[in-house]
Amino acid sequence: MRSAALFFLVALNAAGSGPQWGGELRFCIRSQPRSLHPALADSESAETFRYLTGGVLIRVNRVTQEIEPELAASWNVSKDGRSIVFHLRTGVCFSDGTPFSADDVAYTMQVLMDPNLHSPAGDSFRSGSAPIQTIVRDKSTVEIRFPEPIAGALRLFDQVAILSRNSPLHEAAVLGPFRLAELKAGSYLQLTRNPNYWKTDGVRRLPYLDAVRLKIQQNRELELLRFERGELDLLSGMDAEQFARIVSRGKAWFRDAGPALEGEILWFNLNPSAPLPDYEKRWFASRNFRRAISHAIRREDLCRVIYEGHAQAGVGPFSAANRFWFNQKLKPHAFDLRRAQELLAADGFRKEGGTLRDSAGHIVEFSVITNSGNRARERAAAMIQQDLAALGIRLNVVTLDFPALVQRITGTFRYETCLLGLVNVDLDPNGQMNVWLSSGAHHPWNPNQTSPATTWEAEIDRLMRAQAANMDPGRRKTLFDRVQEIVWEEAPVLYLLNMNALVAASPALHNLAPAVLRPQLVWNVDRLYLEGRP
Amino acid sequence: MNAHSRLCPRWLASVGKRLAWFAAVLLAGGILGGALVRMAPGFGIDERVLDARLTNNSVAELSKVPAEGSNLAIYYWHYLGGLLRGDLGNSISLGRPVRALLAERLGVSLRSLAAGLAMAWVLAFSVALLLEIHRRALWDRALSLAAGVLLCIPAALLALGCLQLGGSPALALAAILFPRFFKYVHSLARNAASAPHVFAAYAFGERGVRIAGLHVVAPALPELLALAGVSVSLAVGATIPVEALCDSPGVGQLVWQAALARDLPVIVNVTLLVTAVTAAANLAADVGRTLREVGS
Amino acid sequence: MNLTERLLWADISADYPEKPDVLKSVRLSMRAGEILGLIGQSGSGKSTVALAIPRLLELRGGTVRGAIRFCGRDLMSASSGELRHLRGNQIAMVLQSPMAALNPALRLDTQLREVWKAHRREPWTEGRELARALLAHMGLPSDKAFLRSFPRQLSVGQAQRVVITMAVLHRPKLLIADEPTSALDPITASEIIELLRSLNREFGTAILYISHDLETVANLCHAVAVIREGRLVEYGPVEHEFGHTPEPLRLANALLQA
């Protein structure tokens, strides 16, 4: 199997004799998961927990980005894309010894699709109004039927941890490499090996590690300090300053794994009902204005100054990290002050004594809101402020705490532009239907439209629906490439940059294969081992 | 002796009155705290609505203002009813009973609070007393200066410093509280030690340690009681930011997270708790003052 | 002159941090059993002399220079431990305001016990008997209830008697009484004077009596010293002082013009 070959290679790279058994891996998660129920995982920490404990039918390999078999040894997708048949592994047991069968898959789907649960993983399956059907063919065969074809549905099963229908422990009975041993509120989650984990190294049951301790730690400085003291074994998602510190110490293993899917974006409020003056709405509605702003931002400076080079200028919704879907033809909007000035002049803006005025004489001044407490983001806002000053535009930076910010961008629409981070969990554009459809609640610049406000939004709607209904990957790619081009052209959202995945680990940790997809360092946790620590 | 017997009934009456006020302040604290959360921007906002995987239906469901916030007065009335039964309500953001959340975290907070208070108290007390017993002008000046400088460092910076030194929240609390206590205890000890009867005790050749205990500390006990009350409320107030900064899994951190999530039930409960502690501390200070007046 | 027969011989200069030269070489000499009166205006340095002899001035922030010899011992070079043993045991003091000299928070019994414990290893039960006898001698009730009372329950006169009891509990050789009657009404004051005289007579305690009340001094003391602006201006036996000239007038003159 392909994955086995990969693991073999990784194992060869590792120094020393062979993998060692035992030991405890320690690292930090940002917050205590709101719920440990796998269907309700809604944050990075909850998803990490689910990844470590949950068993899934298929797994998206975080390095190759290909689908690999897990609990489903094989599968068939019907030609019309409305049904998937999974052939399950036999002889697999949950952590408490309950045997695993097709019934458990059916039960999992039933829980996941409960309309009152509002499970993010469940919601991503919902395409039409009709429910999803799960048919148990026999003990080891199960068929999932969708009301209408959804392309890329298979990948979504990477987020579906199988629950046990019969175990008295309910969702605490797991199929993944680890199970929860202890939860100390606000402090840590202690995981121990699942004695019944189905994977082996050929002889013994994996994982190599005996235990994983997830320390709950919000403060990144403290996390770094603990890592330096040897209390933690790995760090991921570091900022540039922290990475520089690790590099300069030279004691730990570290890597810049390249651009990740996460990025920083700035979008304009294009909601026609927003409580803004009409002339301001006219500025933002103008493509020339938006493009002018984009061309005035020095993306290279943002990457160099704030991220010390560990970031790439942003192009579109997907970074180059998404190998298949990224549109290679597009390049970042280049810094070009003259182009920006021409675009503004075309719309009747003119510069008088250092300040820009629109055709009606209004001074061009607007604000960008961002969440307080994120230093990198606040710095980016300050840099954009200076960049726009070159056009004679006054940008006011307003930092708000998160709920207040969310209220403005989803409820009151009392904002002009917003600077926020972008997180992609799913590699497939279908995971972003709600973002691109003009009727979507997550359509950032103007959500929940009854009918598309502009022709280009109507075109995006058409393209997105078309790609979702098509089962041919090449055709879908062509359609979504066009979506990326329209967004690049119209610039309702300015993609500023994509951060690189910066990771570090203790030299005692082996078999590391850092990936830019989450969970960056522990995606192959069942094969990681610690050397020289009982 | 005569004075005592006459004081007793008046005392009882004033204690009753004070308790009634105490309860009124507590009730007002709860409703005002609730009103502040309810008024705050972003109340009823669930961050999960930003999850792009959710359908429009789910987003609409999550965007509903929680039942607790629709009518504050009714919520509060129900809450008080629950309170009598020992039910503190459910946290909105964490979806669990507030009582369980507090129980999980109270131990951690109480430990750091007690340790921080004890450290600050013992240090302030012993340093002030030693200075009084030995009376070395140079030491006095050096220690007063050190405490003064500590007083001039922003508390958040102190907490960060303690954090970087690998210290616990208790250490940060002690560093914040010590200079405040020391300043007070030092002047108290200075006043107490310059009392004529202390001088007389020296003239009778009594030992320094016994003088400190019986002639300096004992007469200052009412004042110390008052200070103890104030110090507890000071420490409780400092615990929240310190725990938030030190990432210590205590009630302070819970409150900080609840504040960021506009978690009305958690905030109302903790406001009540803090109000109770503050009011009790001031009550203790008042009793201390009364004792002193009765004493002299 | 034979120094050994002297109880106290002192040549004291003293300074306060903000007020140097409070005392300028004040020479005093006392024999055992003698009552010496020290007279001066307010601020002339009388109290400073009283504090300087048992080296208590340092507690008030002052410094003492010169020489102080008590029973042949040099107090200027004595350690703080030796001084503590001397104070209350051999040299005792009675201060101006008796109410302030008593700890308001402690019962009389406790305060007397503390004084006893300062110099004796014997149990307090023994000391209590002695204290009771002394209290009775002072004309105070010596029952349990009285011992259990707090200072605030006493009158000023009673308080001064208690303070004197504490001062003479260890039968000191020298009692320094710094204006012991200034806070008292005339009748109580004369009672206290009588008490001091009887202590001197019965226990042979030498007394350094500090006052600005000429008549009392003339009445009580064997010798008198007059101090003005930190200097000794007159010094001699009372017989000499009062024997030849019309007594109080001459002294008053000395006080006012010298």
Added chain:
Amino acid sequence: MRKAAVILLAAVFALSLLADFVAPYSYATQFRDAPNGAASRSHPLGTDALGRDRFSRLLYGARVSLLLAPSAALVSVVLALVIALLAASSGWCERLLLAAADLFLSLPWIFLLLAARALLPLNAPSLAAALVSFGLLGALGWAGPSRVMLAALKQHLGSDFVLLARASGCRGTRLALVHLAPNLIPLVSAQFLIAIPAYLLAEANLGLLGLGVPEPLPSWGSLLRELESVPAMITHPWVLAPAVILILVVACLYWAVSADKHNV
């Protein structure tokens, strides 16, 4: 000693007022080729993460902090005085004041600060926004000084000169204005002076928690955020400059005030 403190305060104050002339650069100019720069001739205290001159930011930051703290102190003291006078007028009011003071110390006022910021227009100048939130902070700080003033007032009300004034038929308002006010002035001014360093510290604490003055306007509190990482402190000791200045100024203020109290 006290003179030294006053001279230092005056120097810092003068420098911050003259920041436009003294500071080598504007507080917002980013030298993007030299972020996190070491101290040099062109940047005496180095540059911050965005390449802004730290010395200039320190000077302008001093101006902001030294404007915000006294205004907050003024608001709190004036409010405290008014409330104390009201409370002194009747026993009922007094009990209400004491209860309110207890309450004020324990309510989650952070929400009010957030609400105030949300009510401000988005394009309000950042200094105005900061002034509003600090004015509010000052308004919330009445409880402490009010208690002190009430105690002093009660003492004065029970004193002989008030009795004498009453005996000569003096009326309430006259009594307050002619007899009480002059006696309260030293107390009020002392409370004001002692509140200034307290609000300087409050500004620093808020800044460290990220709730202070918005970017790019510098204040001592926002400059202190650089101290969140220790290695920066070790390799770039000049990032400590704002902290040192803040501590010095607060210490000098306390010193000057306490010396003042001794004189009174």
